[in-house]
Amino acid sequence: MKTSLLNEIPSTIEWKDNTIIILDQTLLPLETKYIHINTIEAMWDAIKRLAIRGAGALSVGAAYGIYFGIERFEGSKEDFFVEFDKKVEYIRSCRPTAVKLFKVCDRMTKVAYTNSDKSVGKIKEILLDEAHKILDTCLEKSKKVGEYGLELMKNNMTILTHCNAGSYAGVRYGSALAPIYLAREKGWNIRLFADETRPLLQGARLTTHEMMRIEVDVTLICDNMAGHIMKKEKIDAIFVGCDRMVANGDFANKIGTYGLAVMAKHHNIPFYTFINSESIDFETETGEGIPIEERPAEEVTEGFGTRTAPNGVKVCNPAFDVTPNNLLTGIVTEKGIIYPPFKEELAKKCLMIGDE
């Protein structure tokens, strides 16, 4: 694939002509539609109805949303701050459990008040700059994770992945799929097996779609086929994302990741997780300390509009599982690839006081 072709594919979230352009994820995989947003109300709505999702993209969207909220304000500085606070509260209300969203709201608030001695026009400029910075940092870290991941790759290799840890969960590159974008930019051919990832099918709906866009030779499988594929096909590596990592390298990721890691070990296949080091929780010692969210039974029994199990059946539907560090080959971060002993190496490379 030509680099130019890859560049022609818009990012999941992009700033262009004073507008944010986002890929509407609610229509995937059957329709690829971009929405142009330049009001706070439209951004609130896009975040609320999950047209934009994933911690990275969501925080970028929120920052621009706050800017749109005050962009056209005319009036005194005092009135400006009243208005600004209202807009921040409004954005904060759209996903009450998204921690990253609150962090961005706090960051934008801090920037505005720190510059309260400047003119309203200047504060607006500074807020727009801050949103750009959030986008750039997100993009840069995602690319950096990809660059380190690329060190693990070669032309014509075969990778297996789970869920969606790609562009659609981040900004341009995502995490576990980030090196595949860079490999395609180099013109390498990559073969990918994508687990469909029950119950919500992020692999079937999103991973296949974004990988087909960049002409990766992607094959969709059901989750229970992964073992058979590891035995029958030459799988060079398994790349997965990471929802939460603790101090010793144990990590939570989409349900099914742990089983894959066990099977990878049995087949001697290298197993890597990809993470922005900001998301590492050094306060928690081991994976035992990670609470597992239990989700509604209907996701399993009425997956796609059809009831497929008896009424009243008992269901277990954990959103995540925990993979212990001894099943991991390495952890790919924007600060480099971490190898065992994970606890010591993570602390050395990723736990930096005052690091942003």
Next chain:
Amino acid sequence: MKTSLLNEIPSTIEWKDNTIIILDQTLLPLETKYIHINTIEAMWDAIKRLAIRGAGALSVGAAYGIYFGIERFEGSKEDFFVEFDKKVEYIRSCRPTAVKLFKVCDRMTKVAYTNSDKSVGKIKEILLDEAHKILDTCLEKSKKVGEYGLELMKNNMTILTHCNAGSYAGVRYGSALAPIYLAREKGWNIRLFADETRPLLQGARLTTHEMMRIEVDVTLICDNMAGHIMKKEKIDAIFVGCDRMVANGDFANKIGTYGLAVMAKHHNIPFYTFINSESIDFETETGEGIPIEERPAEEVTEGFGTRTAPNGVKVCNPAFDVTPNNLLTGIVTEKGIIYPPFKEELAKKCLMIGDE
């Protein structure tokens, strides 16, 4: 659970008042409806549209179907055999790939012609007896598998299973679920985790349904949750069915079985497969010789009546995988439980010349 309550539950296929009563499997899990069949045409239709399925139940149905076809015949013996041959061909035509169906047609034909010196009325009687024998043998072997399996069980144990190897795939007891029926007859409490079994969801649709009928504490999980459950819950054993076993004990079963076996080994959980020894293929040496059926992509991409993957996506959809004998704890047959070395023990216990 009282034995009487268990006995009140009709079998998947049963003979009563000159009629065959079958559970219509096409309406499960949302409706439990029994169909009364007493013509060959109705039986042909029930087999064709999969209202009755599984090699065992299907062959029983075919035998009674042939009997219904000639039950009301009046005329000369010569005409009787013309009619009989026609009816056998008719039944043979309804599932052109079901080997067990052909075997039953051959068996009924042999019985009819061996007794051609007898009166038409007597031959009809003999054919009905033969159908009864086929049903009884099927039931008896299924119960025998269950009795041996029961030796592996105890009160309050927790089992994990895959796909549907129960009553709905056989006659009354099935194979892997047979010991659970017998355990319930003893009043034991059994906890069962049932993999939903993508893409066709036999676990979600059938296993949960038949286990809820006999008040087993069954919990439905997605296939990718099995590893997490093995780690978090005290799973005492894994029981699965078997589609085809070869001379050394390697066996093909529903896709996902192999991955479960790998995970069971990692967690030191005993892993058993259940099989009627008739189905062991002693002509094939190892699992390498078992061809794997590849099924249509739409089962994966349009599983629930909704398209859930991009148009044109490449899909891999093997119906089965092969589990090597070294991941097996034991093989439960109607002739006893086989332990390693499997090749020698299978030959000793299950390969009997002239054995029916």
